[in-house]
Amino acid sequence: MKRKPAGVFLQDNGLNFVDEGLMSMALTHPSYSQERSSSANNQRLEFLGDGVLNLVVAEYLYKHYQNKAEGELTKIRARAVCENSLLNVAYTIELGHYLLLGRGEEMSGGRKRKSILADAVEAVIGAIYLDQGFETAREFILKYLEPTIVEAAQGDYYDYKSRLQELVQGKTRENVTYAILEESGPAHSRNFTAGVFYQERLLAAGEGKSKKEAEQNAAEKVLQDKNILASLGWDQDKPR
Structure with a gap:
């Protein structure tokens, strides 16, 4: 599979970045940087994106489920931001086509690996937050995850x-x-x-x-x- 560059990802998703390098980093898996003895990869952006994601979902739940107790909200959020939920987002935006992977990871099917794709979604969110701000990050998250949040709120415990x-x-x-x-x-x-x-x-x-x-x-x-x-x-x- 021929990898698509970060600029194409931005175009495909209607994003106009000031610093396209942030998105390039978000799409760079550690295996790629390790082969080049570089520290530039998406792990720090993944950490940031995870925090933004949890805040956006928590805010959404707080506003839309005012009669729910903390315990229920916590369960709903955990289900909405789990690996499978992020994986569905990755599939929807075809994120695997844009990733920079090391040769070994590429050969072993890394573009379809669940953990890699889920982590990359969080890194993308982190990059959007840094370059475009919280509102754009929230719009991106809810565009793909709002139906999942609503479905999660209808779980067995609910x-x-x-x-x-x-x-x-x-x-x-x-x-x-x-x-x-x-x-x-x-x-x-x-x-x-x-x-x-x-x-x-x-x-x-x-x-x-x-x-x-x-x-x-x-x-x-x-x-x-x-x-x-x-x-x-x-x-x-x-x-x-």
């Missing part, structure tokens, strides 16, 4: 719909139902409001960046409202 269903089925043969009450926002950033109903009674409404997330938030509100649970006779079996 599955209030299942908990509510188990509670209801332990009391009655009927179940709750969900309906989207409202959609708003531009096409690329929709907001949804979902309602959870029991016997045509609206129990609670929840908002989210996806329909599933809105439904989860609605179910959570029911589970945390002692008055609703008591009025339906469900309070004794509410989930821990």
Whole structure:
């Protein structure tokens, strides 16, 4: 595979760097610099990018999941910035085509190696932050990771719909139902409001960046409202 230069990467991703050397360094794997007895590689940028990435995701979670406790937010963030998530970003932007690798790493398939690609994504973020600032770095991160963040927030530890269903089925043969009450926002950033109903009674409404997330938030509100649970006779079996 013929490697594409850093300048092409910038063009392909709509980035106009003041110092293109920063992106060249972000795309330079240590194996390449080691063969040339040089210290110029992407490890320090990777360190910086990791910090920026975690800050952006933490800020996003803080703003969009205001009813979530610290423990849940920590779990969501960890899942959103894991190696597989970064690997998906690398595949999307075809990052392997732009990397500078040492001969040995090149021959052993380094352009497809998960750890190399994930680390390079963080290095790219670090370079964007240094050259273009925090806002551009945040835009880049959320462009590729926002759907992953939302999906991570719907993990098993966050599955209030299942908990509510188990509670209801332990009391009655009927179940709750969900309906989207409202959609708003531009096409690329929709907001949804979902309602959870029991016997045509609206129990609670929840908002989210996806329909599933809105439904989860609605179910959570029911589970945390002692008055609703008591009025339906469900309070004794509410989930821990």
